[in-house]
Amino acid sequence: MADAQDTLRSAINVLEEEIAAGIVAAKKLENKVIDVEEVRNQDPRDLMSRIRRDTHDAVDILLDAATVLFNQFSALSENFRKKDNGLQMKSADQVQVLENEGKATPGQQVEIPVLLTNDSDTEEMAFELTKTDLSSPAGVKILARNITLQPKVVLLKPAGEKEILIRVKIPKSCPAGRFSGLIQDNRNLNVRSMLTIEVE
């Protein structure tokens, strides 16, 4: 019995060690693999054309998997949602999108209030929000320095909510187009949503 108890204790230690090692390895890998800006700026046709089409079903499956992953890189989180004040929230497929109502004009400052929520019923969550450049399909950018998040750092109690104000200053020289980028949490890369601004 004593031997078996020792074995159980060893097993518990092994499990904790392996889980910790797995988390460290996953974070290292994620930092190497997920470069959101690089993926976002790629032409999706280039990515797909790197995978040769084949009549073999297995390759088609892999191609589908790559397409899904590519389309979903920017929005996995339900933590962001539009504040219910009459602003429209559009969704593309199942992607969470934060968008301004109507079209913005060059030189205008756009404000989009959003609600950040903590999905956990038991644990506090700390958020450190960052933003990326917004890019149009034509490759024009609204740089991230034109975007402010207020507040940037949030601590939410279990099931808590906080209003975040996203302000985007549209440069005076900005051409018309649809500009998209990410708002995400530095501490948890799964918490992210796409921000889209339409400029006329």
Added chain:
Amino acid sequence: MPDSVMKSMLAEYAGYTLQGIEQLIPDKEPKKYLYDLIGDYPNRGGKGFRPGLCIATCRAFGGTLSQALNSAVALELFHNAFLIHDDIEDDSFVRRNKPTMHQYNNVGIAVNVGDAMNVLSLKPLMENRKVLGPNLSLKVFGEICHMVSETVEGQAIELGWRKDNNCKLTEKDYLRMILKKTCWYTCIHPVRIGAIIGTNAKVVPSKFDRFGYFMGTAFQIQDDILNLIADETKYGKEIAGDIIEGKRTLMLIHLFKNCTKAELKKLKSYLGDTHHKSNDGTGKWVLRLMKKYHSIEYARGVSKYMAGAALKEFYSLFSGLPASKDKKCIEDLIVYMINRDY
């Protein structure tokens, strides 16, 4: 719940899973050396343990069979692909009372069929999008990714021990290897996936890790014991095949620690000789040594204790759920794991 009810539930879930696998097999060439072989191992009458655990957990947490089925099919495909490759790695002759695939074909064909089954298992995971939606599907996919990487790492560890003829292993080494090689894919991830689906991802999956680990360890140790003492027809594999392969079981590691220096030297020499035959008397000598030092009783004691620990975890994780046949099935599975004779 009588054993027969739990077994018939597992058989029912295994039946649905097998149908799911068969629907995935493309009806095109090449058939003789690929698509006609994919159904071979799944149709050999396995216990359907992994898909059964996944489905039962899902239903116990309020989900449905149709929600869990794609994931169960993927789990079973991965499992059978692992078996084909495992049989090659171990140079086994028999699997579920029939010749192993590389024996009745060749190694190349068997490797390729295993690869195809791994690839095919992506399809039901993709189909999950229609049933579970994209977020839940991606969570399941993440579970599978972790599962396969841990399994191949665990296998690499164990194969490395054999290649290096490592006879200085400890119990902790075994526990780490078995966690990675067996427990994640046999118990932990099937339960986690079932719970994620059944609760629509409201559950914290890591709370099932200990439960699955203890259950999987109990299962594997008992499997290793059966390899030495079971009825070969019921067990379906060569008895004492693990000794011949030099597999590092808990019994063997216990033997390393407890035998004399002279015995250890002879043991090491035997294990280092990869060309010895199955009817070589030395294999029987190793088995006698295990009996002499009570290595099998020791392992059986550990297996029962781990099963007890698994039961304790089960009660704390599942007691808040409403009573159901699926919940009872999981409880009975734990007990069955260590009482089984095949």
